[in-house]
Amino acid sequence: EPEVTQTPSHQVTQMGQEVILRCVPISNHLYFYWYRQILGQKVEFLVSFYNNEISEKSEIFDDQFSVERPDGSNFTLKIRSTKLEDSAMYFCASKTQDFYEQFFGPGTRLTVL
Amino acid sequence: AQSVSQHNHHVILSEAASLELGCNYSYGGTVNLFWYVQYPGQHLQLLLKYFSGDPLVKGIKGFEAEFIKSKFSFNLRKPSVQWSDTAEYFCAVRRGYSGNTGKLIFGQGTTLQVKP
Numbered sequence: 001e002p003e004v005t006q007t008p009s010h011q012v013t014q015m016g017q018e019v020i021l022r023c024v025p026i027s028n029h030l031y032f033y034w035y036r037q038i039l040g041q042k043v044e045f046l047v048s049f050y051n052n053e054i055s056e057k058s059e060i061f062d063d064q065f066s067v068e069r070p071d072g073s074n075f076t077l078k079i080r081s082t083k084l085e086d087s088a089m090y091f092c093a094s095k096t097q098d099f100y101e102q103f104f105g106p107g108t109r110l111t112v113l
Numbered sequence: 114a115q116s117v118s119q120h121n122h123h124v125i126l127s128e129a130a131s132l133e134l135g136c137n138y139s140y141g142g143t144v145n146l147f148w149y150v151q152y153p154g155q156h157l158q159l160l161l162k163y164f165s166g167d168p169l170v171k172g173i174k175g176f177e178a179e180f181i182k183s184k185f186s187f188n189l190r191k192p193s194v195q196w197s198d199t200a201e202y203f204c205a206v207r208r209g210y211s212g213n214t215g216k217l218i219f220g221q222g223t224t225l226q227v228k229p
Contacts, residue, residue, distance in 0.1 A: 004156075031215060043157075043203060043219040056214035091157065098215060101147070104157035 002026040004105035012111045021077045021108045023092030032075045033093040082112045115140045119220035127228050134189040134223050136204030143209035146187040152200045196229045
């Protein structure tokens with residue numbers, strides 16, 4: 001069964017460094033999402049991406065964040081200058097059509113020191 | 114702002130006990146509702162979903178949920194839990210009209226621990 005994959009599974013970085021989290025959505029999917037979950041808190045929406053552009057972003061998704069779908073298979077989340085409070089589990093999700101379920105990847109645990 | 118509330122943060126049950134996890138949301142328009150499960154070390158998986166029609170929906174692994182519009186609720190139930198149901202359970206909501214981004218708003222999750 002097709003799955004959403006994410007790499008790396010765990011990323012440790014120093015505050016102020018740039019990180020890129022990678023996701024490979026399911027191949028025929030058209031809608032892409034990033035969510036995050038800070039330890040002990042809710043899963044929060046960050047951004048949605050459709051038709052090669054951001055369709056919605058949350059207030060968390062400030063200028064330090066960006067997303068890209070560089071080659072038609074990968075979907076990346078970049079954090080330009082990480083802060084301690086960016087430490088969280090980041091989930092990628094995708095779906096094929098509007099009223100279909102989202103399929104989630106296993107997550108990348110980001111630790112900012 | 115739209116929000117989702119799960120009443121139980123941590124539930125401990127013995128095998129064969131019945132389960133009901135509460136979920137309430139705060140959006141007055143049409144909604145689509147979901148329950149996701151996250152087993153230890155695994156990713157979020159869909160248990161069941163409601164888009165329209167019969168408000169009692171059945172999902173995988175014997176789970177079901179009932180949408181009660183007047184109560185803004187979508188509670189998850191299982192008549193007899195198993196040790197393998199130990200996991201974290203998330204209720205999620207999206208606005209139910211086309212053309213929106215389909216983002217999910219999650220509850221804070223309920224950790225279910227089933228004792229053998």
